[in-house]
Amino acid sequence: MSHAFSLAIDAMGGDNAPDIVLDGLELAAERHPQARFLLVGDETRIGGLLARRPRAAKACMIRHAPDVISAEMKPTAALRQGRNSSMRIAIDSVAARESAGVVSAGNTGALMALAKIVVKSLPEIDRPALAAIMPSARGDVVMLDLGANVACDARNLVEFAVMGETFARAVLGLTTPSFGLLNVGSEELKGDDRVRAAADILRESHIGAGFHGFVEGHDITAGTVDVVVTDGFTGNVALKTGEGALKLMRDLLRQVFTSSVPARLGYLLARPALDRLREWMDPRRYNGAILLGLNGVVVKSHGGTDALGFAHAVDVAMDMVTHHFNDRIREGLSRLSTVPAAPLAPARP
Amino acid sequence: MSHAFSLAIDAMGGDNAPDIVLDGLELAAERHPQARFLLVGDETRIGGLLARRPRAAKACMIRHAPDVISAEMKPTAALRQGRNSSMRIAIDSVAARESAGVVSAGNTGALMALAKIVVKSLPEIDRPALAAIMPSARGDVVMLDLGANVACDARNLVEFAVMGETFARAVLGLTTPSFGLLNVGSEELKGDDRVRAAADILRESHIGAGFHGFVEGHDITAGTVDVVVTDGFTGNVALKTGEGALKLMRDLLRQVFTSSVPARLGYLLARPALDRLREWMDPRRYNGAILLGLNGVVVKSHGGTDALGFAHAVDVAMDMVTHHFNDRIREGLSRLSTVPAAPLAPARP
Known part of the structure; x- marks a missing residue:
């Protein structure tokens, strides 16, 4: 169409x-x-x-x-x-x-x-989710849900995984993205019924080969997987906690490099390399939160961004339009025949 | 005794x-x-x-x-x-x-x-919680629960708040610590029934004056409050995400400062100030996770720490023993007459 x-x-x-x-x-x-x-x-x-x-x-x-x-x-x-x-x-x-x-x-x-x-929403989807791309030690990572749904059940998490995996193929251009469920430990018995039930379904699903299992908070920035799947409460807190930690570090480094004349000189010498780091972590390069699971592409740009950041949000939306992202999600979800219509575990209240 | x-x-x-x-x-x-x-x-x-x-x-x-x-x-x-x-x-x-x-x-x-x-557990406590002290832009912050309870109801969160507030007075030596409930937004209507019910009780409680309301992930490292209260699932993920982000930044800075001869020289010039920053953020200074709410002081040192880190875990435990921490928690909880015995909202599954 x-x-x-x-x-x-x-x-x-x-x-x-x-x-x-x-x-x-x-x-x-x-x-x-x-x-x-x-x-x-x-x-x-x-x-x-x-x-x-x-x-x-x-x-x-x-x-x-x-x-x-x-x-x-x-x-x-x-x-x-x-x-x-x-x-x-x-x-x-x-x-x-x-x-x-x-x-x-x-x-x-x-x-x-x-x-x-x-x-x-797409007819196959129970709840749309908010996703974003963020930097890690091993390249870009997609994380969802970032706050569209504070309460999620196992079925929602499975749908988020399918949408995130499709997104990583379509927008990041990965052939077989790996994905993990965010949990308090990586062992199979860790966490609550909700994440364990979602893990059981994902292991048996058509995207099971890419399922890494459970991942922990530090795996997000380590880039252990290409896609991190979680509920909107945990995802929102994790995103903002990570951003807060990076901001703390930036503020402290600014203090370090203005604390003495030698430190200022040191900054000037290291500046080309520090500028490359700043550029790599530039929030404008990661601007554009994506509402996945709707009958159309919906991208939210940060309200305070500049022209470069807004253009990046348009890039993300254009990638999704060009790659017929929603058709690919629908195709992926139609293969998830093992997901029952009723929640497998009670939703978080 | x-x-x-x-x-x-x-x-x-x-x-x-x-x-x-x-x-x-x-x-x-x-x-x-x-x-x-x-x-x-x-x-x-x-x-x-x-x-x-x-x-x-x-x-x-x-x-x-x-x-x-x-x-x-x-x-x-x-x-x-x-x-x-x-x-x-x-x-x-x-x-x-x-x-x-x-x-x-x-x-x-x-x-x-x-x-x-x-x-x-202390007879007044439904569930013990794991707490730790961490650095922020405005001084030390206590966070709990860090993973002892993946499922928490409103009553648990209220008890965690009382324990965390008491801990901040006894161990950090604050007269009127401020505390907040971790949520996906700071407005009163944000989040789920569980955090909203806990907020209603805390606002009316004897420690209500110190209750800041809801805080978000970035408030942890910003030091918006002295005590951050959350369930063990979210707290564990937030802690590890923040640690992961700081580790990523440290690794990238190491690359920056070894990327060229001028950058190496710059590092040497800024080194005294960078060393002070490293010392300030030294994980050994924050070693010692505390299991609160038991009939005795229980402190977990990181398994991989050194003598300095282990000594710090002993410091934390000694502070709690010296300040009769558990008596103070019991006193605080006895004043919480408004907490019903039954959960106010269903626990996270």
């Missing part, structure tokens, strides 16, 4: 919208010359900005949206009152099959709620 | 026992001149080592134990077959009220199981 637009873009979402969105699209249009974007937002404002960005201007069509969903708006309010918002009109375009996907840097809760209700 | 020994020491637990245990005690005996230790293990081996450590020799009495619980032994096997092990005999001494506490660098699962069954 072909769409009129590759992606609908919420031009008004994020801290510095619409300017950085337009700057990001100027970069994205260069990287994806075939892409067509539906740019949704305040016609007058984005029209003026677009006129000064020649590549984006060629790739975009503007659709007017009079309202904006603010960062503070509750998801329920966004659903009720946001019908004329840029985010909603962009999402409507995906639901109407006019656009293959949507990218927004706006309110995360509102985007997840609107996407689930308007775009809807 | 006074005990014949401040602490019983499992002389045979850990990767380099009994040597590093004896070296650690030599340091500990200097720091705690009033302490008396019951040293449990192979009489011949530890007798010879003790003879060459004059301070430890004065502070220790040896009790023979013919067996050792190996690192691989399952907790159930340790319970059945470990009756003549150094770990078990040390724990028996706490249960008999002969020693106020125990320190072991041996098998964690066995230590937790033996301590729970032999030393037993």
Whole structure:
């Protein structure tokens, strides 16, 4: 099925919208010359900005949206009152099959709620999940769920594994990605009924060959597996804990390198190598959280990112559109005949 | 109540026992001149080592134990077959009220199981929890549970909060420690029934003034609160994820500083400041996981630590003994009249 637009873009979402969105699209249009974007937002404002960005201007069509969903708006309010918002009109375009996907840097809760209700889940999926790519000692790692579902049962975890494995093949380009279930220990008897039941199903499934078994918190950054699968509560806490630890280390290093004249000089000498490290870990290179399991591609850019970061979120969405990601997920899930429809273990409350 | 020994020491637990245990005690005996230790293990081996450590020799009495619980032994096997092990005999001494506490660098699962069954929980406590102290941008932070209970209900979380708050007062010496419940967001409506019910009770409790509300993963290393309270599944994953992120950063910095001649030179210039940072983050300074909520002080040293790290685990245990930590926990829990005996929300499966 072909769409009129590759992606609908919420031009008004994020801290510095619409300017950085337009700057990001100027970069994205260069990287994806075939892409067509539906740019949704305040016609007058984005029209003026677009006129000064020649590549984006060629790739975009503007659709007017009079309202904006603010960062503070509750998801329920966004659903009720946001019908004329840029985010909603962009999402409507995906639901109407006019656009293959949507990218927004706006309110995360509102985007997840609107996407689930308007775009809807794939029929094979019980619950969509939020995924992201992050750096590890052995290359990029996909982790999910990062907070879309605080309560998950064994069936949800199995579905997340199938979606994550497919994502690693489609977007990271791996032939046989390895994946693991996050747990408190790596031995088979560790953890709760939920993770043990999910492990039993995965071991017997068509993707069983790539199943590493249980992994622990330190395995995420060690890159022990390509895909780390967990519930949204644990995944959200783990993601933010890891980010917090890296931030602590960066702040302490900044203090170290300004603590004395020799330390400052040392920094200058090591700077090219330190800059390469900073570039490698640049959060903009990992911008773009992906809501998997919907009838369309939905990517959330960080609200505070810049043009480079927004362009990266567009890259991720374009990869998923180009590789017919959702068709591949549906194919994968249809092979999971062993997953019973009812939860195998009670969901986390 | 006074005990014949401040602490019983499992002389045979850990990767380099009994040597590093004896070296650690030599340091500990200097720091705690009033302490008396019951040293449990192979009489011949530890007798010879003790003879060459004059301070430890004065502070220790040896009790023979013919067996050792190996690192691989399952907790159930340790319970059945470990009756003549150094770990078990040390724990028996706490249960008999002969020693106020125990320190072991041996098998964690066995230590937790033996301590729970032999030393037993305080009558006011439903489940003991594993706690540790860790560095943050704003000083030391206590986190619990780190894996003793993968399934926790609201009542467990409330008890963990009382124990953690008491620990921060007794061991970190804070007058009014702040504490928070780990969640996927800081707003009151975030998370599951379990954390919301626990938050409602804590807000109304006698320690309510110190309750910060919900905290997120990045708040752990930011030092937003003095005590981070969570279930054992999430806590274990968060702890190991944070450690993993710091390890990744250390490994990458090592690569940076050996990547070129100028970078090596830069390292040498910044080295005094980098060494101070390394010292500040030294895992040995944070060695000693504490099993809280038992009829005695139980501290687990990391199995691979050295004498300095083992001595630090002894410091933590001695602080708890000196400050009558368990009496203070019991006092705090007796004031928690609002906690119903039955779980308020279903436990995580």
